[in-house]
């Protein structure tokens with residue numbers, strides 16, 4: 070029997086009667102705003118299985134959101150994304166790239182991004198700020214917004230919180246991200262971190278205002294945007310400071326005051342090269358303080374191991390280009406870790422990438438056949454040849470199936486109240502105890518301890534034997 | 542039983558159709574099956590033509606060992622399954638890339654050796670028999686082309702003579718291998734014998750040679766559904782459009798109505814492909830959909846007997862299309878046109894997105910196959926020529942009704 074204790078250990082603000090709703094599973098959930106209601110289907114320790122009712126259909130969590138940077142998942146059709154075995158319910162678009170090409174106004178006139186790319190599932194867009202700061206060397210952040218030179222003609226432009234929201238309204242995504250003050254997580258300037266945290270709060274207020282005022286309903290082409298049809302998510306900043314009364318807590322406390330206007334939260338400022346030791350502590354801190362009935366989205370994180378561990382800490386949503394980008398170069402996910410298909414050892418390997426994988430490469434070529442549709446040998450050969458033979462699509466498809474099946478099996482384990490056993494199984498395949506070169510990383514052990522998930526003896530032993538001591 | 546070769550044979554890119562994901566390949570196969578069964582009355586042959594591809598043995602050589610193992614392990618399926626081409630016809634194993642080599646190096650010093658170019662542009666020499674074994678027994682190609690040497694207008698008389706001589710030697714050797722037990726002739730596969738020749742006379746001499754050699758090898762007639770050999774019109778790519786069409790027409794007249802006539806058209810234009818089928822080719826091999834896709838260009842026309850009535854293509858990079866909500870080609874039933882707009886295609890292609898090329902190749906292949914199947918299925922030569930004249934006005938001199946209908950030699 071699952072515990073219905075989804076509340077964090079301390080300081081969760083604004084519960085809105087979430088606990089009453091949780092008692093009746095299968096109910097409609099709690100409204101988090103006009104365009105989102107959330108049902109807590111089950112919890113297992115701190116891990117959660119939610120159903121988000123979004124404008125373009127339900128999204129079950131934990132969820133991995135594939136990244137369709139420029140209005141397409143590279144090499145995969147929207148039909149393939151929609152249908153089994155990928156069965157994607159939400160994907161990402163990058164505001165910065167879409168605003169450059171084809172332009173937000175073009176997308177609006179084409180009926181919004183959903184119509185433009187022929188995708189009837191949900192879409193989340195980022196604010197554009199992250200790409201701007203990371204791609205444009207000359208971007209400068211001021212109180213007004215992000216100052217940058219246009220990549221097309223070099224003119225000075227300003228991305229303000231208001232402009233970011235307006236652009237995302239034109240795109241028509243289901244989840245709109247606030248413009249936050251992004252700094253590299255490895256920056257050492259404490260004062261800059263404090264400034265960024267406080268500015269992010271000020272920009273959140275401007276985003277909330279802009280979101281409330283904006284949007285439209287174009288009956289003619291069915292395009293709808295604005296607060297009734299889109300959800301503005303806040304982004305928790307605060308660097309790596311998880312100390313009591315520190316920046317993360319300060320940011321969380323300020324956001325809690327604005328909770329009525331925030332349907333969901335993202336954890337920002339991570340996946341930027343910080344140590345895993347720092348990484349999990351920030352995730353842990355934020356999850357403990359964020360409201361129980363609202364979705365938590367960990368931005369830019371999508372390695373299978375990270376997903377499994379962070380869900381144990383209470384994260385619901387992920388995104389990353391890693392799985393799709395790495396696929397195009399021939400790296401494929403398997404339950405026992407990723408493999409590089411271009412490696413010579415696969416040249417005559419007749420097996421599938423992963424046994425039992427339902428993707429179009431690994432499943433049997435036809436009913437009753439034993440060989441996979443594409444063997445490792447076949448993919449090896451195709452990857453070594455010219456790049457235009459469709460092999461990038463095939464491996465991308467596999468990695469997407471792997472990631473979405475992974476989060477769905479995590480959800481099932483949460484629903485069955487056996488998430489700890491799932492985590493142990495997962496780690497056992499990734500780090501076989503009999504392999505002396507593989508052991509569960511220390512940060513994983515520590516994070517799982519914080520999540521009160523006990524590791525099997527043979528999995529945790531080697532780390533402990535090395536004399537590594539958990540910090541704190 | 543041999544499957545029916547499509548009118549349009551598409552060049553593969555190292556074993557797979559260029560750009561297509563597995564899903565889109567299956568959509569194209571599905572559409573082809575649907576189309577073929579749909580116009581059964583127009584076709585004289587009841588069995589629908591399969592989606593047909595031409596593979597290049599040279600580009601597959603790096604995977605030779607894996608291919609051999611696959612082929613040995615899965616006798617019940619065949620080589621197509623290595624590349625996920627389940628419902629397609631793996632038509633021609635050939636050494637097309639070998640022709641890229643300069644004339645003096647395209648043939649190795651050792652007698653009977655053929656030289657193939659791998660996709661890494663390495664020259665790999667192998668005995669003719671090994672090439673045939675790879676194509677027929679390992680790849681299970683439905684049609685296997687006997688190697689030949691390139692000749693064209695720029696080549697010396699000496700070189701052309703050598704090519705003719707070599708074609709004769711290789712044909713003789715290939716036929717003898719083909720007729721051995723366990724080889725192609727037994728399994729319903731066809732061997733395509735090359736007809737080379739710098740000019741019409743040389744082509745005619747070569748065809749007579751082929752007929753004679755086949756007879757000596759115990760093949761009574763080149764034609765007929767059961768024949769294990771056909772003819773490949775090699776080196777057409779070096780000729781101007783009118784000469785190409787005239788050559789195909791002459792070859793058909795000389796070879797008789799039942800002989801499989803396979804025309805290697807390479808990068809020929811759409812009107813040339815229409816004309817080639819109109820004058821009697823059974824199948825044309827083309828890389829046109831690939832070339833067009835590389836140029837961000839879509840075929841866009843309606844299949845009308847009175848001609849296309851406008852330009853045949855549209856450049857999808859044209860920024861005026863960026864808010865165009867129409868499909869790539871109005872009325873096209875392909876998977877891409879049913880789901881996506883020109884505006885979206887304009888965006889994908891200008892952003893150099895993989896999906897743009899995938900959808901565009903699918904559309905171009907689909908349009909071209911439908912048009913060429915339509916030409917081939919027209920009931921009479923008269924109809925075909927009339928259709929081709931409307932579609933290829935520039936080729937009208939080679940598309941005139943003949944004064945006396947061509948008399949097939951018996």
Ligand SMILES: [Zn+2]
Pocket residue numbers: 422423426427428429430431432467470
């Ligand atoms: Zn797979």
Ligand SMILES: [Zn+2]
Pocket residue numbers: 869870873874875876877878879904905907
């Ligand atoms: Zn089409």
